Structure formats: C-alpha cells, structure tokens
Amino acid sequence: MRLTVIGTGYVGLVSGTCFAEMGNEVTCIDIDQKKIEGLKKGIIPIYEPGLEPMVLRNVKNGTLHFSTDLSKHIKNCDIAFIAVGTPMGEDGSADLQYVLKVAEQIGQSMDATLIVVDKSTVPVGTADKVRTTIQKELDKRKLNIEFDVVSNPEFLKEGDAINDFMKPDRVVVGADNPEATKKMRQLYAPFFRSSMDRLITMDVRSAEMTKYVANAMLATKISFMNEVANICELVGADVNKVRIGIGSDSRIGYSFIYPGSGYGGSCFPKDVKALKKTATEHGYIPQLIGAVEDVNDRQKLVVAKKIAQRFNEDLKGKTFAIWGLAFKPQTDDMREAPAIYIIKYLVERGAKIQAYDPKAMNEAKEFYLKDLDNISYHDSKYDTLNGAEAMVLLTEWKEFRSPDFNEIKKRLNKAIIFDGRNQYNDTILEELGIEYHQIGKTTKNK
Numbered sequence: 001m002r003l004t005v006i007g008t009g010y011v012g013l014v015s016g017t018c019f020a021e022m023g024n025e026v027t028c029i030d031i032d033q034k035k036i037e038g039l040k041k042g043i044i045p046i047y048e049p050g051l052e053p054m055v056l057r058n059v060k061n062g063t064l065h066f067s068t069d070l071s072k073h074i075k076n077c078d079i080a081f082i083a084v085g086t087p088m089g090e091d092g093s094a095d096l097q098y099v100l101k102v103a104e105q106i107g108q109s110m111d112a113t114l115i116v117v118d119k120s121t122v123p124v125g126t127a128d129k130v131r132t133t134i135q136k137e138l139d140k141r142k143l144n145i146e147f148d149v150v151s152n153p154e155f156l157k158e159g160d161a162i163n164d165f166m167k168p169d170r171v172v173v174g175a176d177n178p179e180a181t182k183k184m185r186q187l188y189a190p191f192f193r194s195s196m197d198r199l200i201t202m203d204v205r206s207a208e209m210t211k212y213v214a215n216a217m218l219a220t221k222i223s224f225m226n227e228v229a230n231i232c233e234l235v236g237a238d239v240n241k242v243r244i245g246i247g248s249d250s251r252i253g254y255s256f257i258y259p260g261s262g263y264g265g266s267c268f269p270k271d272v273k274a275l276k277k278t279a280t281e282h283g284y285i286p287q288l289i290g291a292v293e294d295v296n297d298r299q300k301l302v303v304a305k306k307i308a309q310r311f312n313e314d315l316k317g318k319t320f321a322i323w324g325l326a327f328k329p330q331t332d333d334m335r336e337a338p339a340i341y342i343i344k345y346l347v348e349r350g351a352k353i354q355a356y357d358p359k360a361m362n363e364a365k366e367f368y369l370k371d372l373d374n375i376s377y378h379d380s381k382y383d384t385l386n387g388a389e390a391m392v393l394l395t396e397w398k399e400f401r402s403p404d405f406n407e408i409k410k411r412l413n414k415a416i417i418f419d420g421r422n423q424y425n426d427t428i429l430e431e432l433g434i435e436y437h438q439i440g441k442t443t444k445n446k
C-alpha cells in the first residue's frame, strides 16, 4: 500500500519505518526541513534502539521516503496517518491545532478517495472534527470525494518501540465504515502472521477512548503502588515483598506495580490530565483520576525530601551524585522526568549536582536543566561521585544495576545511596557498610 505519515515524532517515525519494513511504500512528512534533510541522510532525531538501522535499510531499499511536501504525497496514497503532536494546553486539555492544521491541508490537496487515520493520541470527538475540517476544504474546492476518518491509537513504549510496533499486543481500529476497517486489517495483517489476530475493531469514539483509558489504568497502578510504598515505610513493611505478594495473584499481575519516583514521559502525565479534563468538560468530576495525578506529583519529590531530611534540611554547599536523568532507561527523553523535579529541589536549597546519564545529558543541558548553574555533567558514573555526600539513582539503566560498590564507597564523602528505583539489595549494601535509602522500606543502618 502507499502510505503517507504526517509528523516524524516518536509515533510517526516508528510507525512509518515499521510499515515500510513490511513492504509498504511510505513517505514520512514533516514541516521541519532540517529534520527531513537529516532523516534523508540517516540522522535520527531521537534515541530509540533498533530504529536507525531500520530507517537506513528502508531508505536504501526505496520503501521509505522523507519529504516536507504534504500536498504532493497526499495525492498519491491510499492511507494518510496523522501523527503530529498533541501537546498539553494551558488548561490540561490536548492542543489539537496541529492535528486540525494537517486535516485542513489534507482537504486542500487530496484528489481521490482516501482513508485518514488519527494515530496521535486525541480526545474523544477529534475524528469528527478532522472529518468536518477536511469536508469544509473539499466543499470550498467544490469537490465530491469520499473519505474515511479512522482512529488507530498507538500503544508503543519508548525504548522498546520497534518491538511493540512489529509484534503488537493488540491493534485498535475504530472506524464507522466496514470498508475502511477491511483496508486497515489488510495493512496490519503481516504484523500478526505468527500469532493470533490481535486486531480489535470498534467504533471511532471507543477507539479514541481506549488509548486514554489504557494509559490512565497503567498510571493508576503505579500511583497506587507508590502510595502503598509510602505507607509501607511508615508501618515497617517492605514494599518489595508486598509487590511480589500481590503480583502473584493473576488478577493483579506483576507488571506496572513497581514503586519508584513517579511516572514521567510524554504520555502518562499528559493523557491522565487530558482524560480528567474531558470528563470535567462533560460535567463529571473524576475523583480517582485526579488522585492518580496528585499522588504522582507528590511522589516525584519523595527522594528529594528524604535527602533533605537525612541532612537535617541543610543542603547548602553539599554535592550530590545523580545517576540517571531520562524518565526511564533506553531513551534520551526527559519529558516530565522525576530527575528534573528532584534536581531543582536540591539546587534551590543550595546543593551542587554532579550528573551522569548514558543518553539524556544533551537533553538536560539544552532544555530541561539549562537554567541551572550548580550542575556539572560527567562522562562516567563513577566520576560523579568524587567529593559527593551521596549517590542518588533516578533512572534504572542496566549499567547502574551492579556497580562496583567498593568504588562508590571509596569516592563518596559518606557511603550513602538514595535509590529512587529500588535497584539494589539492602542486605548486601548493609554488609558493605553502605547506608541505603529506597522507596517503600525504612533504612536500618542510618
């Protein structure tokens, strides 16, 4: 099939590349000329394992193209995917201006039957707005062309995006016309060859809602466990044991019940807020979804507050080594990363930061922590430790999992670790004489 994917962000670039990998003829469109020029040469704007070789391979094969010319490519395709950003507006709702601008351009240039697919995460009712916007442009051009607007939300995770796309748990297709559903089934069929058919079809509004509900449910699991972790500390229980105890019940399951420093990234914070906003706009005040958000905001500062308390609320002139800046491992993404909030909290109280992250240091320097003076970046995790009072682990990169603890002890002023991701065994650290603070269990040897 001939596909046009509009927007070369995370979702657009990964989807376009994976569709090309399956033999479709794909053109990825973006208004950012520099980005498109770079992509043509194989320069990938994000860090995502496995993406670069797949882009290069498909560009070379001639199945994947990049362009800034939406109007030219829309004339020549079977399906157009809208995958532009839906950033959070001031009031917490998803900002649809980019989606609707693209819809307008599609209406201004299409000249044959077309399926338009919303792949961006968009609030319920957006497909109707996209349809009306396209129709308005066609009416201006006095054209009578049939088209469908389909909702096909994307569930990929950063850091494992290629795998998620190539072997999806499910593909959700919301369409009001059976012909459009048929075409989408045809497009996705090769992704299910070795497994059962995981394509779930439904009406457009339910598909739009599914994406928000999936993310809000996962965010709820995390906030619930973070709240449980805080209670565990108070009552002298160990959340690591409780997690295993409850996860063994298949109705609960082991995934997404890891307590930590709160969820971050581009999806959960934005989508939970947007779902709350949608409900409110329809006259329903959601109690639980609002609480999920509040618990997460508070959780982001739990580690920072533990540090302040340990040093008797006097952080002036004290140095802390930060291991990990990205919101999770295997990505350079720092959107809503707990590290931003924790580092700012410490610096505002006079502390100095020595940071290391395998991939996200440029993001930190250029965007998220660019206004901070008291922060230095280091080439290795051990270099951050020199002269620091404590090591603070904020992202669970594999290279932090089994470090040389004697080296950590040797370099730190005091042998203290604050772990925002519960990565280590407290008994082993205790034996080594390291004071170990984690989430959801009190420290014995302070």
Ligand code: UDX
Binding pocket: 154, 155, 156, 157, 158, 159, 215, 218, 222, 255, 256, 257, 258, 259, 260, 261, 262, 263, 264, 265, 266, 267, 268, 327, 328
């Ligand atoms: C998420 C969804 O998983 C994906 O389906 C959707 O399309 C986009 O949002 P992503 O944001 O890439 O993907 O990351 P994910 O791996 O889901 O983690 C989200 C956040 O939750 C991270 O900050 C992570 O550290 C945190 N998390 C996850 C926990 O704190 N505990 C857990 O048990 C799991």
